[in-house]
Amino acid sequence: xxxxxHNHTTRCNHAEGSEEEYLQAAIKAGTSIFGFSDHxxxxxxxxxxxxxxxxxxxxxxxxxxxxxxxxxxxVLLGYEVDYLPGHxxxxxLEADVDYLIGSVHFLDxxxxxxxxxxxxxxxxxxxxxxxxxxxxxxxxxxxxxxxxVGHIDLIKVFKFMPTKDIMTFAMPALExxxxxxxxxxxxxxxxxxxxxQPYPSKEILQKAxxxxxxxxxxxxxxxxxxxxxxxxxxxxxxKEVGYTECAIYRNxxxxxxxx
Ligand SMILES: [Zn+2]
Ligand SMILES: [Zn+2]
Numbered sequence: 001x002x003x004x005x006h007n008h009t010t011r012c013n014h015a016e017g018s019e020e021e022y023l024q025a026a027i028k029a030g031t032s033i034f035g036f037s038d039h040x041x042x043x044x045x046x047x048x049x050x051x052x053x054x055x056x057x058x059x060x061x062x063x064x065x066x067x068x069x070x071x072x073x074x075v076l077l078g079y080e081v082d083y084l085p086g087h088x089x090x091x092x093l094e095a096d097v098d099y100l101i102g103s104v105h106f107l108d109x110x111x112x113x114x115x116x117x118x119x120x121x122x123x124x125x126x127x128x129x130x131x132x133x134x135x136x137x138x139x140x141x142x143x144x145x146x147x148x149v150g151h152i153d154l155i156k157v158f159k160f161m162p163t164k165d166i167m168t169f170a171m172p173a174l175e176x177x178x179x180x181x182x183x184x185x186x187x188x189x190x191x192x193x194x195x196x197q198p199y200p201s202k203e204i205l206q207k208a209x210x211x212x213x214x215x216x217x218x219x220x221x222x223x224x225x226x227x228x229x230x231x232x233x234x235x236x237x238x239k240e241v242g243y244t245e246c247a248i249y250r251n252x253x254x255x256x257x258x259x
Pocket of ligand 2: 080103105150151
């Protein structure tokens with residue numbers, strides 16, 4: 001069963017291709033369940049996300065495709081929401097969707113995964129950055145507002161690695177995720193980035209498995225060509241670690257399916 005719950009649309013202003021092109025690519029790759037989870041609107045970083053006014057069009061478009069593609073591929077509707085205290089909006093948090101992915105892309109408003117702001121890594125202590133990042137992931141889990149943790153170790157994107165053992169930062173976050181009963185995704189976008197490995201690393205995934213944290217899969221595609229890219233590698237890693245099932249969400253309820 002091929003599942004892919006993290007995919008974008010052109011509404012975020014940094015993706016390309018029509019929704020149907022994404023679905024065609026997914027069908028071609030053998031995906032059974034495909035979710036759109038575009039960047040949700042917020043009153044910060046508006047340039048890289050849909051506006052509040054676009055929410056109804058986004059939701060209606062995906063729901064129409066859900067009907068039209070029934071029998072060919074199951075289409076799910078979600079949002080990727082920024083965990084950014086003071087900027088989360090109830091229109092997004094209470095949207096009528098299948099799931100919400102919670103992601104940390106900002107540390108004190110620093111867009112650390114954006115190449116535009118890469119210089120800031122040199123001005124900060126790398127261990128502090130990692131500490132702060134995973135603390136933010138743990139806080140996100142504690143809010144219980146989201147279903148899935150987006151790219152749990154995104155902080156490695158540009159390969160600025162900490163001097164201390166990564167698990168000293170990641171473990172408290174995993175424990176908070178377990179406590180909140182959230183799912184983590186194996187996000188293959190990392191393969192396309194300087195870090196050249198999925199989110200999470202195998203080491204973190206192994207710990208998640210030991211804690212019995214469910215997984216799902218996401219291409220984090222920003223173009224049809226990125227749909228299902230490296231999905232074989234992601235599934236192989238999940239199985240090597242011991243996972244036999246993955247999670248999907250319908251109407252904010254988790255169901256487990258065989259991988
Ligand atoms: Zn994006
Ligand atoms: Zn993201």
